[in-house]
Amino acid sequence: MNSTDTSNELTTPPAPSLSKVEQAKAELCGLDLEPRLAELAAAGWDNLDEATLTIRLKWLGIFFRPVTPGRFMVRLRLPNGVIRSDQLEVLADAVDRCGEHGSADITTRQNLQLRGLLLEDMPPLLAAMERVGLTSRQSGHDNPRNITGNPLAGLDPEELIDTRPLVEAIQTRLLADGGPRNLPRKFNVAVGGAPDSFLLHNDLAFLPAPHPQDPAAPLGFTVMVGGFFSAQRNELAVPLGLWLRPDQLPAFTLALLRHYDAHGNRVQRNKSRLMYLIDGLGLEAYRAAVVAGYRKLAGESAPAPLPHDGRHLVVRAPRDGLGLQAQKQAGFHWAGLHVPMGRLDAEQMLELARLARDYGSGELRFTEAQNVLIVNVPNHRLGALQAEPLLEWFRLEPGPLQAEAVSCTGSRYCSFALIPTKSTAQAVIDDLERRLELPQAVRTHWTGCPNACGQPYMGQIGLMGAKARQEGLMVEAAKIFLGGSMGQEPRLAELHEKGVPLSALSDVLEALLVERFGARRRTTLA
Template sequence: MPPRQRRRGEGQWALGYREPLNKNEEGKKNDDGLNVRRRILDIYSKSGFDSIDPADLRGRFRWYGIYTQRRPGIDGGKTAVLEDEELDDRYFMLRVRIDGGRLNAAQLRAIADVSSKYARGTADVTDRQNIQLHWIEIESVPAIWETLEAVGLTTTEACGDTPRVIIGCPLAGIAADEVIDATPQLQEIHDRYIGSPEFSNLPRKFKTALSGCTAQCTVHEINDIAFVGVVNDEGEAGYDLWVGGGLSTNPMFAKRLGAFVRPEQAPEVWAGVTGIFRDYGYRRLRSRARLKFLMNDWGPERFREVLEKEYLGYRLPDGPAPGGPRDARRDHVGIHRQRDGAYYVGFAPRVGRVNGDLLHVIADLAEEYGSGRVCTTTEQKMVILDVPEERTEALAAELEAHDLQVRPSVFRRQTMACTGIEYCKLAIVETKQRGMDLIEELEKRLPDFDEPLSINLNGCPNSCARVQVADIGLKGQLVTDADGNQVEGYQIHLGGTVGGAFGKKIRGLKTTADELPDYVERVLRRYQDQRNDGESFADWVQRAEQEDLT
């Protein structure tokens, strides 16, 4: 039976309601976002910023990874007050799409060249394996695209109401203990569907994870759709299907559908789930236009039924659930053996911040010590692959000479930060520099702290840096200091874990930015004093007295 109907006011296409219910939907109906490329090439790049149609500038540009960045000098208190045109700078953020995090030296050099020539040297590795650049002028975009596309890179659907970058394990195909190499399926989904009008008008963004990694580095629990490597009772390697995860202001973990997906089925299953989102997703309110809300209303059983009956035309077999991640750190930092006997070397920039010159250095080192392959990770880190064992320490020394730590402190290893007020129009507070300063302070104050601990800083409530699933999640907001002044600060979430529980919010628990190092030091020392043998920070938070968390 078809799913019971919701009221037509949700704007679900499958229920026959096609009239746009908000400005974003109207813009997409008027013109597919993919069509803006031609106008950028033929009109805007030649006539300049003032020639750009506002519907393209603040809407369709995102279909090619382009956002206006925040005008300098606007404080966080004005973020929600000013109109877009008052917040907009005449420069852009550009997001380079890196599916699976996979790069070769030529591709990394191309990004480095773009950074140095067109982006004032800026570059940030994101927690979705992309690289973001800033200070881009519209006149430079055609040359940037030409540079990137010459080496097989793109910005297509890096943003917008589209299937965004497909995250994957950076060790796919080489990890000694991986369940399945997801590279063929990831590539097929990308080649068949990315940039296709079939899925270029979704209700909102759509995030995909596809991996057979035993570290579960793609954090499948917080993606719209995730394929998690498993082995069924017959010994076949395939995927367990998860749907409907996401954070932001209404965090929800993805739900297992209980279905086993064979590798050759993954692309059409992906298309089926994406089709459900396109057709049944809520388009009335942007705040409810993510797949997690549909999943929350339907439940996994009904979702699976619609997928199989309306979109696949066959039933998927039941399958096993994946086990948990192999350890508390879902990353690939350090020196580790590959299945072929070579080694990979994972290293940690500070909160993902690099630059054009540094990217050139990394590309050179990847060629000198390995095969030229280098990957980004979902933790704002990077990995050089295919290094002979006897050369790993020399590579580690070279990286560390450039402040790219192979054996970082826990604070360098597990602190992430979003873009923040430096460039983002949604942000309220600074994050990147604050995160770097916090790392430095904690390394001085707690030099022997070595328990797994994630600290995530976000500049606004949207949780690009996953504050709800961090041990210490810091959500930017304005707070009142001891003198009664409104200053930058953070609401604190404690004890979050991916797939476990969202961070605990204690009423009134906030800190100013200046007091942040003192707060973190204080709560970590209490944890050290009170924890039981083997007890994680998240577990301690659940039983700690409230006064010990403040």
């Protein structure tokens, strides 16, 4: 045989090639752009390479928006949805400088997105944010996103565990040196602290649970993994079979993310979320690998996670938190204000900051339902707060459809959205509340496209932007989903209508609300 003939030799198959996004991330981490922001702005946003503009800047929380070229969005990190008046004033000033282009949105992850900013605004804004203890670092793309918790933490008479220090500790651990800088996809973490802390839409959720061996021991957390919504697949998190003490959460989260970093799919982005990795390994093997990583990180002398059956103390759908409600601190209330579709302008942000300072402790909370709470209001100040003009718009007692309406950004700012979600949702809800009387609130979730940022599968009624044919023409429409539950027996909403033209949406929803939710048609319109 010719010594150079290798036709019968065993060969190693070539490694699968990285996706285009992974190649861009491997070439340069977006965090390394921060010292160069002024230089990039001077060059002009339209002279930046595509990967820097659309991928790497998101590591700093800076988002290019194709539908508003030249105007950027900044997404904050607000662990547990907590913000102080002085911090909100800094953000309001940034929005105000944008003039007619400026606005802010409360998101379903209890944080804020600022819109209308120029690239040259970024260096001074990030510096101003840092001075008051705010950051936008790693709030977008393939990073651990804002960590959510009970918005009523520390105030709630029904609270099981105060989630604020736990959420803060997890964020500190993840953003420190040695934390993840390049995950296969985005990653959502949440910590529950009350009987209504529904968090099964997260990749990693910690839910309060008794000690599995000693009922008299302090509460800890059962671990739930793999929840996510996407255009391809939607799943609720499943029990990992582990119980942790509260002080174990930061190291465990880091260990789990390091495993995901090392083993997540970087070739097929549509199969990169955590649940696909769990499916591939099998739950038992996945659990063993994560525990091994945790023991290595925490040290062999640290207590090990305990086996657990996944049962937890979350048994009800989330409260809306709206209205004047008594805190567990005697003599104090929180004021839950409804923010229509979660959108704020600079003047409203400044007013919220003032009200929190003048009537409360100077602290506000954002909720996953895109509303805001003013906390620690003394009882004797409640009457004066109720008389404030802002509360005529941000109502304490909104209508039963308005109270729990959640909406994504929509086509005004997002190139994926097929409909103007926020304005459509507001108009339809206003119309339905004029037509109908409802015996209880009905939770609606509105999203502009199949990416499901508005979480339509969690709604009692979910609506997703679509196209439909009407009189021979393609028009803006909505798919309708029904039956989502965030209660003791959680389930995802299922498709009910494939495409209802927006012009007919109020009529179709009116019939559904009457037939399925006990609504009554008004004899005279409100």
